[in-house]
Amino acid sequence: MGKVNFSAGPSILPRIAFENAAKAVLDFDGIGLSILEVSHRSKEFQAVMDETVALFKELLGVPEGYHVLFLGGGASTQFFHIPYNLLEKKAGYVNTGVWAKKAMKEAANFGETVCVASSEDKNFTYIPKGFDIPSDLDYLHITTNNTIYGTEYHTDIDSPVTLVADMSSDILSRPVDVSKYGLIYGGAQKNLAPAGVTFVIVREDILGKVSRKLPSMVDYRLHIDNGSMYNTPPVFPIFVMRETLRWLKGLGGVKEMEKINRKKAEILYDEIDSNPLFKGTAVKEDRSLMNICFVMNDGFEDLADEFRTFATERGMVGIKGHRLVGGFRASTYNAMSVEGVQALVDTMREFAKIKG
Ligand SMILES: *Cc1c(COP(=O)(O)O)cnc(C)c1O
Numbered sequence: 308m309g310k311v312n313f314s315a316g317p318s319i320l321p322r323i324a325f326e327n328a329a330k331a332v333l334d335f336d337g338i339g340l341s342i343l344e345v346s347h348r349s350k351e352f353q354a355v356m357d358e359t360v361a362l363f364k365e366l367l368g369v370p371e372g373y374h375v376l377f378l379g380g381g382a383s384t385q386f387f388h389i390p391y392n393l394l395e396k397k398a399g400y401v402n403t404g405v406w407a408k409k410a411m412k413e414a415a416n417f418g419e420t421v422c423v424a425s426s427e428d429k430n431f432t433y434i435p436k437g438f439d440i441p442s443d444l445d446y447l448h449i450t451t452n453n454t455i456y457g458t459e460y461h462t463d464i465d466s467p468v469t470l471v472a473d474m475s476s477d478i479l480s481r482p483v484d485v486s487k488y489g490l491i492y493g494g495a496q497k498n499l500a501p502a503g504v505t506f507v508i509v510r511e512d513i514l515g516k517v518s519r520k521l522p523s524m525v526d527y528r529l530h531i532d533n534g535s536m537y538n539t540p541p542v543f544p545i546f547v548m549r550e551t552l553r554w555l556k557g558l559g560g561v562k563e564m565e566k567i568n569r570k571k572a573e574i575l576y577d578e579i580d581s582n583p584l585f586k587g588t589a590v591k592e593d594r595s596l597m598n599i600c601f602v603m604n605d606g607f608e609d610l611a612d613e614f615r616t617f618a619t620e621r622g623m624v625g626i627k628g629h630r631l632v633g634g635f636r637a638s639t640y641n642a643m644s645v646e647g648v649q650a651l652v653d654t655m656r657e658f659a660k661i662k663g
Contacts, residue, residue, distance in 0.1 A: 311647040313637040314625030315454055315598060316476065316497040321642045324550035331546060342546050347539050355549055356535065362552035366561055367478075369485050369508060376507040376527065377535045377545050382475045382494040385505060386410040389448070389471055389490065390417035391525045395517045399423040399444040399468070404431040404453040405631065406473060411448070417519075423447065430632070431456040433590040444468040446489060446513075452477035454497065455629040457600030457636065458593045463487045469513050477597050478506065479555060480641055481565040489513040495544060498597075498640045499551050504544035555641065564641055565596075571639045571648040572596040578652045584610065584659045588632055602634030607662070611635075614658055621654050 312319040328342075335342040336351045345352055360375050369375060378384075386409055390398060396418055400411040402425035414420045421444075424435035431453060440447055446469040452459040454476040463484045464470070474483070475493030485491065490509045496502040509527050523529055529537055555564060576594060579587045579601045588600045603611050611634060618626055628634040637651055 310622045310624050311643075311650050312625050313623060313639070313643070313647075313651070315629070315636060315638045316494070317502045318497055318625075318638055318640050319642045320500070320547065320551055321554040323554050324547055324642075327550045328543075328547045335546075342543055345542070347536060347542050352542060352546075355546055356540070359545055359549040359552060360535075362549065362556060363506070363508075366552060366555055367483060367485060367508070368561075372512065373485065373508055373510050374527075374531045376509065376530045377495075377540055377548075378505045378507060378530060379503065379541055381502075381505055382406070382473060382492060383409065385473075385492045385507065386413040387416065388507075388525050388527070389446075389492070390414040391519070391521060392517060392527050393446050393469070393471070393490070393513060394418040394420075395445050397421065397441075397444055399441060399447040401425070401435060401438075401447070401449045402427055403434060403450050403458060404456050406454065406475070407448070407450040410450070410473060414448070418445075426458075431458065432588060432593075434458050434460055434593040440466055440468060442467050445516075446471045448473070452480075452595055452597050454598050454638075455631060455636075457587075457589045457595040457598045457632075459595035459597065461593070476638075476640075477595070479552075479561055479564065480568050480597055482561050495548055497638075498642075500544045500548035502544070503541040504548060551642075567645065568596045568639065568641065571643060571645055572599060574645070574648050574652055575599050575637060575639065578655055582655050582659050583607075583663060584614075585655065588634065597638060597640055599637045599639060600628060600632055600634065601637075602628070602632075610658075610662060614655075617658050618651070618654050621650070623651050623654055626651070 331342040363375050394417045398414050398420050402422050424438035426433050447466050448471045450473040469489035471490045474491050476497040478493050492507045495504045579585050584607050585601050586604045626635045628636040
């Protein structure tokens, strides 16, 4: 096995997506031009766009009444696009970490924002539950997978107000009941594509309700009416996303993907829980299937750097934890294989044997 990439994002993608991307850079669709130079208005690229939207809808089970957009700017740009389009008076945010906080900060520029629940008291090691959602909110914003802290909602919550979700790091990793959400968005560079494209799934009926004027590029309505082609879309990342989605469909879709993701997470969490050198950081019931965070166990803290070097020498890359959590984070996105995770587990065991 060569390098195994556990990076949090940009991150691993299916091998076939890389191969087909490489081919398309040299000759896209047999037309004698590179995907990097074709017009986004060409019929060949339009076909890519159409198929990518269709696959996205099919794989996630997006119902009638919703639109799927592919825009630029990253999830961070959506942090202000969302309140721009939806916040008239008051919005609620669940604070489950850095990304949730950043989203809330942007919204405060447009109206009143309330933090309806937070897990900051325990360094975001859990997902708040059983909190009240005020019925006078324009929307409630959640972050379904907290990439930095390794926590994840494992069910779609019920909300009496429009539910908005940042799914940057768990989109298409498991089935989602889209009908429970008004808007789902994320940067695609965690699970779907190289950096540069942002997905937005928006329900038609939540738009057009704010009184402020919207600059063109911020207006979802305009992007819907122009099929994500009001301006030049991120052509190459969208092409690679199509390849990833084709791969996902070939694998059996999101249900099948979830089974594999569960298996990977189980293998790694089992090792974290049983290996005397390591311990997990997130509360068990809220552990993420995508970003698996762990640290050296009590008494072994000094071995962190040594383990990182040990793992790197064995081809495991990108496992350094975020500075706010420390330790290690293994991102086990869709494209990570069971074998890749097993290789990390073997490395942890080998290290324990030497040090234990
Ligand atoms: C990575 C990430 C972001 C930021 O995405 P950008 O595309 O870099 O703006 C936001 N939210 C979550 C949950 C993330 O994982």
